[in-house]
Amino acid sequence: MNGINTIRAVFLNSQRDALIILDQTLLPNEVKYLSLSTPEEIFQAICELKVRGAPAIGIAAAYGLCVVLRNFPGDSFEEFYNEFIRIKSLFASSRPTAVNLFWALERLDARVLRDRWKPLANIKEALYEEAAAIASEDEEVCRQIGEHALTLLRDGWGILTHCNAGTIATTRYGTALAPIHIGTQKGYRFTVYADESRPLLQGARLTTWELTAAGIDVVLICDNMASIVMKQGKVQAAIVGCDRVAANGDAANKIGTSGVAILARHYEIPFYVAAPISTIDMNCATGDDIIIEERPSEEITEKWYKKRMAPEGIRVYNPAFDVTDHELISAIVTEKGIIYPPYNEQLPLVAGRN
Numbered sequence: 572m573n574g575i576n577t578i579r580a581v582f583l584n585s586q587r588d589a590l591i592i593l594d595q596t597l598l599p600n601e602v603k604y605l606s607l608s609t610p611e612e613i614f615q616a617i618c619e620l621k622v623r624g625a626p627a628i629g630i631a632a633a634y635g636l637c638v639v640l641r642n643f644p645g646d647s648f649e650e651f652y653n654e655f656i657r658i659k660s661l662f663a664s665s666r667p668t669a670v671n672l673f674w675a676l677e678r679l680d681a682r683v684l685r686d687r688w689k690p691l692a693n694i695k696e697a698l699y700e701e702a703a704a705i706a707s708e709d710e711e712v713c714r715q716i717g718e719h720a721l722t723l724l725r726d727g728w729g730i731l732t733h734c735n736a737g738t739i740a741t742t743r744y745g746t747a748l749a750p751i752h753i754g755t756q757k758g759y760r761f762t763v764y765a766d767e768s769r770p771l772l773q774g775a776r777l778t779t780w781e782l783t784a785a786g787i788d789v790v791l792i793c794d795n796m797a798s799i800v801m802k803q804g805k806v807q808a809a810i811v812g813c814d815r816v817a818a819n820g821d822a823a824n825k826i827g828t829s830g831v832a833i834l835a836r837h838y839e840i841p842f843y844v845a846a847p848i849s850t851i852d853m854n855c856a857t858g859d860d861i862i863i864e865e866r867p868s869e870e871i872t873e874k875w876y877k878k879r880m881a882p883e884g885i886r887v888y889n890p891a892f893d894v895t896d897h898e899l900i901s902a903i904v905t906e907k908g909i910i911y912p913p914y915n916e917q918l919p920l921v922a923g924r925n
């Protein structure tokens with residue numbers, strides 16, 4: 572069975588009055604879909620990583636706006652737009668690092684303003700259209716990223732990845748996992764080393780689940796084992812997803828990613844970042860401008876343990892992302908092709924200023 576043909580992480584129900592998400596906090600033990608229709612439910616689901624991964628968050632927020640605003644009463648554009656901005660700001664406050672969230676919300680905002688002279692019913696329909704376009708474009712973008720990234724990989728390689736930048740983080744294919752899925756469909760055989768990705772274990776819980784469902788050979792390792800598998804020659808390339816690329820090529824991704832890049836440089840293994848153009852933020856000059864989300868201490872001290880494993884009241888630092896220095900990135904793979912250094916010269920050519 573090829574799981575990516577059947578797994579969908581975020582979509583609308585057939586009546587279009589609820590956002591349906593695969594609850595990723597329950598994986599791999601339970602495959603459960605949630606039906607969300609209030610702003611608070613959608614906001615909470617994003618905050619709690621029930622839906623997660625930069626593109627999927629953007630799609631969830633976009634569909635979420637449609638669902639929440641579909642029954643907005645009356646015919647005043649001004650009142651509608653005030654409510655639109657209120658919900659948009661709520662969703663925008665859910666997770667600060669993934670630029671796709673803001674990009675998707677801005678796309679809907681621009682669409683509302685463009686159609687402002689139309690009756691509200693048409694504006695509401697236009698929102699659905701825009702959100703659906705974001706979702707379906709994402710599938711094509713990920714497919715193209717996968718095709719480009721596959722040219723960097725060889726049949727039989729061991730590939731290390733961190734976190735989950737797969738089908739369940741996007742409409743389909745994923746970004747970092749897209750070449751693995753597409754390559755497998757073409758007959759390549761990869762062995763994927765999935766970092767567990769402490770503290771929320773997206774690698775252990777999600778990447779292993781997704782790749783196993785697709786019939787792909789996957790080996791789970793703890794984050795601190797990346798060095799030994801590289802030293803032992805088991806890994807020929809590392810590829811990760813990304814939440815925001817700065818104009819100089821610095822790239823924010825799940826905490827622990829920059830350590831993988833440092834190790835890869837030491838062992839002379841190529842380190843690739845896979846990201847849609849919408850993830851490139853030309854308004855951030857360097858990685859220092861990227862806001863790093865900090866998350867609750869309980870995720871480290873007790874979330875995955877039968878009993879808490881650190882003393883009560885211990886001070887905890889829990890940054891959810893880190894920034895990989897552009898000098899450590901061999902190439903950034905986008906839907907428009909593979910971008911090589913110098914990134915400060917090459918990124919503006921593909922991304923312009925967004």
Ligand code: MRU
Nearest residue numbers: 623624625736740746812813825
């Ligand atoms: O905190 P998460 O699970 O949302 O973090 C996800 C990542 O870091 C992904 O690599 C990134 O969003 C790209 S998903 C295609």
